[in-house]
Amino acid sequence: MPPAKRADARRNEQALLAAAATVFAESGVAAPVREVASRAGVGVATIYRHFPTRADLVVAVFRHQVEECVEAVPGLLADGPTPYDALVRWVDLFVDFLVTKHGLAEAMQGEDEAHATLHAYFVEQLVPACAALLDAAVTAGQVAPGVRALDLLRGIGNLSVGDGTFGYDARPMIDTLVAGLRA
Amino acid sequence: MPPAKRADARRNEQALLAAAATVFAESGVAAPVREVASRAGVGVATIYRHFPTRADLVVAVFRHQVEECVEAVPGLLADGPTPYDALVRWVDLFVDFLVTKHGLAEAMQGEDEAHATLHAYFVEQLVPACAALLDAAVTAGQVAPGVRALDLLRGIGNLSVGDGTFGYDARPMIDTLVAGLRA
């Protein structure tokens, strides 16, 4: 096992996470790296030392909320009158998360290598969660089979992009998409 | 009325349109400005002289195809067995257009000022076309009222983003969205 990190390194990592959370909330997830660095009172290199790529920083900032989404699934399936209701409520949860983090949906669907880590993390965590809900609804005969959780998740993410800009309202379209799943 | 443009200016404008069409097809709509300029054999400033912003260039390159989408509407409404069928086929047309122009959907939904012109042009041209189909389907009782053409159009554009990347397939989700419109 590698030696423990130095105290100042641990301190800076925490400062960076806090600063990134603030800056992301104020200026969006696409905020310049330099802004996060100066907010945390460190140099830019320190960011890259702790988070090899910008995606790793984003993942670290939002990890807790993603995990909440994943962990909400069993409860929803147990509480919801039907699996489809559980799916609908889970989608609401996910969309709330996406649209309140300005620019997160955009970052998730970036195609370049830099965003691949971010995309991979979201897929890894959320696809199984979404698949569980989808499978339950299909088994219950409420949703037509053949829809892949990956496509649904990505579709919801895509529909959330640009919510509120140019008069676009993502929610009705997401509701329509989910309605279209019905058997 | 302003004096006519010089011959070399007209020539360069055509060369730029041709070069941009080629480069956009090869490297996507987000290709560097310098690449278009060098392909056309002109300096970068010449691009900005003819097309004040990148969006103007993109609009100029795709204007014909957008117009084709708009002009297809009456024929589809006349031919289709039902208004809903016409809507489905029009969406197919639109999606074909979007996914074959790599990066166009991404560019359409950009939030910054630079893309505003591009977004405005698409909305201006396509919202009325989409609304005509939507209204006809609603009147025929095939589609539930209350869906705005703007939201539907933007939703389809968003769902088209990243088609084919990371295993995402946009078509099933667009089909699902359109299915969700049904009354």
Place this chain on the structure above:
DNA sequence: CACGATACGGAACACCGTTCCGTTTAGCAA
């Protein structure tokens, strides 16, 4: 053919993510 307005090309600027390198500092051992 000469001249002025028009248009041009490429350097220059501002901003981005990322990397490099000389300097500082934490933690430990004497």
Place this chain on the structure above:
DNA sequence: TTGCTAAACGGAACGGTGTTCCGTATCGTG
């Protein structure tokens, strides 16, 4: 306490964008 070394740091530097500026070349006309 002091000295040493590896870990960590900050900011300059690099490569890449979009956009603007300015001295130069060209077109079209009198």
